[in-house]
Amino acid sequence: MSVRQRYLGLVLAACFVILSVGCGGGGGGGSSTPPATGEIFVTDDFNRVFVFSASATGNVPPLRSFGSFTLMDSPEGIAVDTAHNEIFVANVTDSITVYGRTDSGNLAPKRTIEAGGYDIALDPVSDEIFVVDLSSISVYGRTDSGNIAPKREIMGGATGLSIAQGIALDPLNFEILVANSGNDSITVYTKTANGNVAPLRTIQGAATGLNSPRGISVDTTNNEILVVNPGNSSITVYGRTAFGDVAPLRTIQGAATGLSGPGDNSVDTTNNEILVANIGNSSVTAYGRTASGNAAPLRTIQGAATGLNEPFGMNLDTTNDELFVVSLNPPSVTVYERTDTGNVAPKRSISGESAGINAPLGVSVDQVNGEIVVANQTSNSVTVYTKTADGNVTPLRTIQGAATGLNIPRGISVDTT
Helix, strand or coil, rough: CCCCHHHHHHHHCCCCCCCCCCCCCCCCCCCCCCCCCCEEECCCCCCCCCEEEECCCCCCCCCECCCCCCCCCEEEEEECCCCEEEEEECCCCCCEEEEEECEECCCCEEEEEEECCCCEEEEECEEEEEEEEEEEEEECCCCCCCCCCCCEECCCCCCCCCCCCEEECCCCCCEEEEEEECCEEEEECCCCCCECCCCCCCEEEEHHHHCCCCCEEEECCCCEEEEECCCCEEEEEEECCEECCCCCCEEEEEEHHHCCCEEEEEEEECCCCEEEEEECEEEEEECCCCCCCCCCCCECCCCHHHCCCEEEEEEEEEHHHHHHEECCCCEEEEEEEEECCCCCCCCCEECCCCHEEECCEEEEEEEECCCCEEECCCCEEEEEEEEECECCCCCCCCECCHHCCCCCCCCEEECCC
16 A cells, blocks of 8 residues: 555544644643643554653653553544643544543543544533534533433434534534535534434535535634535535525635645635645645635646645644645655745755655644654654754654654644643
């Protein structure tokens, strides 16, 4: 199996979570206080979570890790509760496990709720956990434990849930939004919905343009829902209160758009733009937030000079107006001006034998410390560079070796707090 085939399989099976300062973790459990320099969280294929100091380098063991005896089994979603210093893990098989952020080793979870799921969301206002599992949404109290019935459960034929793997909470309007790839729909419920209830609203039908929707987000500033459809290489946008077999407010789709197997997107509310990384044609395309139709991108970064080849992950630095993109072939991190276009060489490119980048599956930009952190699949490593690094440079630090426990790392985040 090629790196690209394996990577695409992981994308379909896993949830990638970036824990920033705003949503990063807190402590609990029974370990030491986290270092002031921050921490790096890494997940792998073997039901484990590793935590390293943000300044770690060399063949060092993690600060702490959760291993095979922590009752994790096919972990898919992760959420961090900063107010109560806990980590919640949604395991596809049969459980939600809760840990203190500073817990370590093969210890039992603080609490286990015997119900599995694909994605998880925390509501600090109501002190509740929302878990989506293909055909149901279960709601538990934050401190619930054991084989207990959920406080509320949205489930049944009337709900319209079908292979639901993504969930978004709208805190301003007290609603739950779900993208259903099984029946090409978006279903919306009140935050307190319970039972075999029909959605408040359902967006579904031929007119909607939905095609295997997976990613969903709510733009409460502009009262819109943004959905990426890999099934037909499109971006569809709906009014927040839209329902029925309604055409999108806007659809970006067609030969002129340059969309081809979109793998990631980023909404830039500062500059009112949408940026998309396209695996199919090795490009990054940018559109106005209100773009519609078979519209040519505002800008397209594509061509031999760009260094892009099967790009997937991206990170937008609006402070410095730079775009960071990781490509699989060759493995690299390329940096562009946000406004770059055409067959333009990147401002900077980190690649080469000395750089130590191997099938990069995740990238995170640490604005506080001016660093780039990359998770590398084939070399089982985490490499760190200055944000201005360029060329075949040696990393500032590399976390790698038998003691680290890293094995096919794929999700990465930096907690600068």
